[in-house]
Amino acid sequence: MRGRPSGAGALRRRPDGKNKKEAGMPTVKETFEAMAGRFRADKAAGTNATIQYDVSGDGGGTWHAVIKDGACTVSAGAATNPNLTLQIAGQDWLDMLSGKQSGQMLFMSGKLKIKGDMGLAMKLGSLFQM
Template sequence: MAETATVVAVFKDMEGKFKADKAAGIDATFQFDITGDGGGQWNAKIENGEATFSEGAAEAPTVTITALDEDWVNIVNGQLNPQMAFMTGKIKVKGDIGLATKLGTLFL
C-alpha cells in the first residue's frame, strides 16, 4: 500500500514537471480523488499557462480522476499504463475525458 508521503510526493513531482508550453489555451481544474490508506484529495488548476496544486477538493472541477493510492503512484511513475488502468476500471474519470487524456502531456 502506498504511504501518504508517497502520494504527496507524487503530486509535488507532478507540479514540478508541469509543461507550461503544452497548456496554451487550457483553463481547467483537475480534481484527484485518491482512495486507500495513503489517499486524499488534491486539485490542479491550470490558468494562463500556470498550474497551481492544492490539497483538498476543488469547487467546480472540469474533470475528476479517482484512483487507488497504489495505482495512482504507479501511473505517475510509469509503472501502470493510464489507458489500460482506465479500461480495466483502476481509474475512473468524470467530466471532460478529453482533458483527462492530456494529463500525461501536461504533467508527466
C-alpha cells in the same frame, strides 16, 4: 565476497523504518507536492481547467490542480467546480506515474474512474513531465 548485500540483506531497514527499495519511492502526497514543478506550460496553450484527484487507500486524499494562463497550482482538498475528476487507488496512482501501469489500462480495467472532460483527461499525460 564483499559487496552489495543480496537477498534479505538488500532489504535491510533504515533508521526511518523503510527499506532501501521503499525509501526511493515517493508517497502519493509527495507526488502532488511535486506536480506543479513538473507542469509543462509549453504543452498547455489554451488550457484553463481545474482537475480534482480523489486517491483512495494508503496515503490517499483529495487534491486539485488549477491550470490557468500557462501556470499550474496544486492544492490539497476538493475543488469547487472541477472540469475533470479522477478517482484512483494510491498504489495504482504511483504505478501509473512510475510507468508500471498506463492510465489507459487502468481506465479500461475500471481502476481509474474519470468524470467530466474526457478530452482533458487524454491530454493530462502531456501536461506533466513524469
